[in-house]
Amino acid sequence: MKKLVITIPIFLIIFWACGGGEEKSSDNGNDAFKQKVADKFGLTLFELDNGIGPIKEKMTMPDQIDLIKAKSGEEIFTIKCSQCHKLDERYTGPALGDVTSVRSHEYIMNMILNPEEMTKKHPEAKKMLATYANQMTFQNVTQDDALNILEYLRSVNK
């Protein structure tokens, strides 16, 4: 009996936090609320927006897409990612055609470079795991490879 009593509030907190994360993640206005959400998950504010992993600060990327990098990224994407991700259809994992509109660049980098920790700790990545039921894996790419993949994903986002 006692256990149940403790469990219910924990569930409530998690649900509330999850919902909150989704609603507010694109809203820059309510930093105090986001800080609360981040605290619930043991994340920093940066991590809540940009994921957990080797990318720990905002990257500077020119608006202009580097087509050479994007081309290289496409090749890597074909070999290492395309078996699970298509651009415009749900496959083993989510479609990625517009991912650069939905997630920050840093978040995408961290998801590529550190997927296991992301799906364990980050509320958004956790949700993806629950939806697709497949653990995304690190595909043995370098940070430069991941940057090129990001450039490719930017280039395909119409």
Place this chain on the structure above:
Amino acid sequence: MKKQNFYIMLISSIVLAFGFINCGGDSGSGAGDSDAAQKVYVAPGHYDEFYAFMSGGFSGQVSVYGLPSGRLFKVIPVFSQNPETGYGYTQETRPMLNTSFGEIPWDDAHHPELSQTDGVPDGRWLFINGNNTPRVARLDLSTFETVEILEIPNSAGNHGSPFVTENNEYVVASTRFSIPIPQKDVSISSYKENFKGTLSFIKVNPESGEMAIAFQILVPGFNYDLAHSGKNVSHGWAFFTSYNSEQANSLLEINASRNDKDFIAAVNWKAAEKFIAEGKGNSVPAEYMHNIFNEETHLATSEKKNSVLILNPEDCPGLIYYLPTPKSPHGVDVDPSGEYIVAGGKLATVIPVHSFSKMLKAIENKDFIGEVNTIPILKYEAVNAGEVENPGLGPLHTEFDGNGYAYTSAFISSEIVKWKLGTWEVVDRIPTYYSIGHLMIPGGDSKKPWGKYVVALNKITKDRYLPTGPELCQSAQLIDISGEKMKLLLDFPTIGEPHYAQAIPAELLIKKQKKIYELEHNKNPYGIKSENETRVERKGNVVHIYMSATRTHFKPDNIEGIKVGDIVHFHVTNLEQDWDIPHGFAVKGAQTSELLIMPGRTMTLTWQPKKIGVYPFYCTDFCSALHQEMQGYARVSEKNSKIEISYN
């Protein structure tokens, strides 16, 4: 409530009391210490201190255990097919089991031996012998896979094998069964005239590990049973025990036990190199196979060799000497200093210990009592350093703890006897359960043993475990040797019959483990780099399916246009690039094993469908939540059907 507790306590006390009486009454479990459990307990999620590699005996494989927990991690297929992984069944690995007698799916594996650098196990490779059809295998300890098998020509019963020199200059191998060399059709009773033994020296490439037979020494037709190489002062020499110096060919149990002493053959391999340089070796025809697994193409190749260099002791004075040793000796073990050569005289009442420095002096003084086929026999008293009295019945093998003590297994009296080097006095003994053969201390045959445990490798378990019908398990027992008295800590069953074993601190291997095969480096001719390259091609009646496996689908997963009578190759590449995500692959009705495909690797399953129909294939290794969805179909039509190949 209280009353109930009281009764439980009362009953428990009675049970406990009976338990104690019972233990006192019989021979006991042997577990001496109340803190034994604590010493072998490796908490969940924590690592063992040592990797132990044990021979699988007649299973033909190597098993990998953790010490002190006794947990089994892996069985590595070596000389026997393994349907669990496809080893020896797949097109890629079948050449590993090729011999000059054709494909052989089994052998009897006895003695694992770790490669060494400066006389200490270095964790690069593990060698192991195939006894029945003489072979030596090399395992890569970054992948825990068999990467090379070399057949030994002019040999039978490759028992005294594969023991390394200080820097793997050589792996040695000797013939337990003498045979006509070269083979010929002669009467068995012409044994003394026609039968010979060989002592083989296999060169190991210091970079790649690749083996090649450098030379063989032709020796009188005794049974050359075991070996160990010299170290420190005796580096440059190798020692081989022999029995049946009577050269009996029938009822050896009586006829080969007549002589009071047989021999340890001491071979000066540095002298052998000199004789070869002088042109004393004869290159003779010999047919044997050399099989290598290429880590980049994931393909094994089998190459036929046609000759071997033979040294004849008659042409090479000083190459080899016989040390008289009582009485049908089995093991020969060299202490960490290299000075003492310990023989397990299995029918002897003492353990004879020879001195390397005395041997050199005896050779210099020509202290010979005779010769066999020009090989000088040294005088026993001139080479003997001492004898261990009362060593137990049937002493077989000795390992060393690096602290001045030696531990000898006694088969008949089922015990390990601890004795002191130099004084030869027995200081402790502990029973084993039962009939111990080899024993093993981590690094215990090297220059620097990690003398914390000794593992007893037992032939018989009788009443030690839950009975399992007529065939019972064999076992290992972990014994603490860190104190003055040996203490039994743990029993655990083994795969097949454990002969010898080796162990190495885990930290030396953990950091070098390979986790995936990088797709970029996959050079398998049927491998693919991405799903874009998946396809099906027909060439006559051969169909090649270039298939990918990834969580949680195969591509293609629907294939039509296969016909009865076709030979269908499923070349499956696992496109995963993360650790611990193998995929399995099996097809209904395929008369072979499954594939177990590691990340980045390509393997081929060959299927010859005999009946029309639609055949499912699926992933056999639970890979993810959608593993049950990882399946597909292959349609098989009549032989003369017009249906073209199609797939998606």
